[in-house]
Amino acid sequence: xxxxxxxxxxxxxxxxxxxxxxxxxxxxxxxxxxxxxxxxxxxxxxxxxxxxxxxxxxxxxxxxxxxxxxxxxxxxxxxxxxxxxxxxxxxxxxxxxxxxxxxxxxxxxxxxx
Amino acid sequence: xxxxxxxxxxxxxxxxxxxxxxxxxxxxxxxxxxxxxxxxxxxxxxxxxxxxxxxxxxxxxxxxxxxxxxxxxxxxxxxxxxxxxxxxxxxxxxxxxxxxxxxxxxxxxxxxxx
Numbered sequence: 479x480x481x482x483x484x485x486x487x488x489x490x491x492x493x494x495x496x497x498x499x500x501x502x503x504x505x506x507x508x509x510x511x512x513x514x515x516x517x518x519x520x521x522x523x524x525x526x527x528x529x530x531x532x533x534x535x536x537x538x539x540x541x542x543x544x545x546x547x548x549x550x551x552x553x554x555x556x557x558x559x560x561x562x563x564x565x566x567x568x569x570x571x572x573x574x575x576x577x578x579x580x581x582x583x584x585x586x587x588x589x590x591x
Numbered sequence: 592x593x594x595x596x597x598x599x600x601x602x603x604x605x606x607x608x609x610x611x612x613x614x615x616x617x618x619x620x621x622x623x624x625x626x627x628x629x630x631x632x633x634x635x636x637x638x639x640x641x642x643x644x645x646x647x648x649x650x651x652x653x654x655x656x657x658x659x660x661x662x663x664x665x666x667x668x669x670x671x672x673x674x675x676x677x678x679x680x681x682x683x684x685x686x687x688x689x690x691x692x693x694x695x696x697x698x699x700x701x702x703x704x705x
Contacts (some may be wrong), residue, residue, distance in 0.1 A: 520698070522681065522696040566632055576687065578643075578647055579636065586632075
């Protein structure tokens with residue numbers, strides 16, 4: 479069955495630390511992958527997406543992700559986090575039928591100032 | 592100028608009641624979705640509608656019924672509410688041309704069943 483898994487449940491960092499959140503997907507074929515962020519009390523916002531082409535994807539707010547097909551991974555990175563990055567981060571993949579997103583269980587990022 | 596809007600934002604009700612959550616998108620998208628986010632923040636697809644046709648229905652009890660009067664609206668009606676229905680429900684929309692387009696999410700409706 480198709481699935482998306484996120485390795486880290488809760489990550490705690492100090493400001494200016496580097497961030498990497500893991501994401502793996504389990505299906506083959508056409509792969510469309512996304513990272514969404516959910517700030518406290520708010521809706522999901524798209525950080526970045528991968529459809530094809532350059533495996534290194536740049537997103538908003540200084541985030542980037544790298545699609546590594548051989549590892550079935552799409553890890554999210556940011557070189558220097560800020561307190562305002564405190565949020566839930568969700569990795570998601572489009573299902574094979576293209577009819578819905580399959581989400582990982584999310585990672586809570588807490589950044590202390 | 593809100594892209595995807597939902598009402599109400601909060602909904603508190605008693606077990607056994609029937610309630611509806613409304614969703615509207617002004618993006619001109621042809622597909623709309625309902626997702627459920629449980630207490631552990633896990634998001635799971637419930638329904639999607641494309642051009643007024645239900646195209647998926649993922650193991651959702653038949654107490655839940657999506658209703659789409661037009662392609663800009665996808666309302667969620669829930670009959671005989673149960674405690675386990677307490678969650679945050681998110682509406683989303685996308686343009687289903689190809690498979691790669693992103694989904695835009697509404698602000699969510701927090702449903703609490705007492």
